[in-house]
Amino acid sequence: MPESSASSNDIASTLLAASFALAFLLLLIGSVVKYFSRAKSVVPIVENDPEQPMGLLPPSLPVGKVATWWCHRVDVLGLLLMSTIFLFFALSQAAAQKEGSTPPLTSSALVANIVVFAFLVAVVTIIVWWRVKPVVWLGLRWRQWPLFFCIGPAAVIVMWIIMGMLQQYGYIAWAENLVGNDSMQDAVKLLREGNDALTVSLMAFSAAIVAPIAEEVIFRGYLYPVAKHFAGRSTAIIATSLIFAAGHGNVPLMLPLFLLGILMACAYEWTGSLWAAISIHFFFNTATVSLQLAMRAGLFTLPETMP
Secondary structure (H helix, E strand, O other): OOOHHHHHHHHHHHHHHHHHHHHHHHHHHHHHHHHHHHHHHOOOOOOOOOOOOOOOEEEOOOOOOOOOOOOOOHHHHHHHHHHHHHHHOOOOOOOOOOOOOOOOHHHHHHHHHHHHHHHHHHHHHHHHHHHHHHHHHHOOOOOOHHHHHHHHHHHHHHHHHHHHHHHOOHHHHHHHHHHOOOOHHHHHHHHOOOOHHHHHHHHHHHHHHHHHHHHHHHHHHHHHHHHHHOOOHHHHHHHHHHHHHHHHOOOOHHHHHHHHHHHHHHHHHHOOOOOHHHHHHHHHHHHHHHHHHHHOOOOOOOOOOOO
């Protein structure tokens, strides 16, 4: 590989690692700020004062609809574990691109990928299960089901507008040149150019079904409320969205994926149900899969990202 290409991929690895480091730093700072803010805002109770109850009363502040009461200090380890796993995924992908040895997406590789995601979902579920059942934890008893079919398509339109603007103003081309990699994901290339029907079908299933469910349980369902509990809502949204974006290992697409992560976290916070975030992820990926398959007939020029 030419020296300039290797240098570009070193930049990619550095940016990915720096993104995770920045996310951890934000969480650390947010946790410290929240701790001292809560300590200062506690209302002292004067002993034998009949107008005040006994004890220390923390102020009642609006915190959104995503509950964090179930979070425990052990979840800090869970957050670090999941983040480290996705850091490893990202750096492995960058290293493979540097060596020019990115493995092809075969049916067996896709099955292995599905199994890995199922395992990670099982891990976070087991961590949480002894405190709260998934139906309550993830807000799965959602009574506003019609919103599922509204939130997702609306978010897709917003994201395509954003991505179109990034493309139009040269951000994608600049980022590709910076790291020396094409922003088109291998999954997109497979859907557009793959010849094996089984592999293409597995890729479509993984993108449209597995990723929206598994990644939302991990990132919005687990990492976000844990980060929110310890570091505050705004810090949690930014930090977990940054981890989500960097975890895909594609530097040119980090900015749109970061914005998509923020959008999904806000939807979860607004509704209190993970179904809202899954809706956005599902419709975004499904629309991309459908249109990429249509491109095989030469009908469309499309966005090329699937989280």
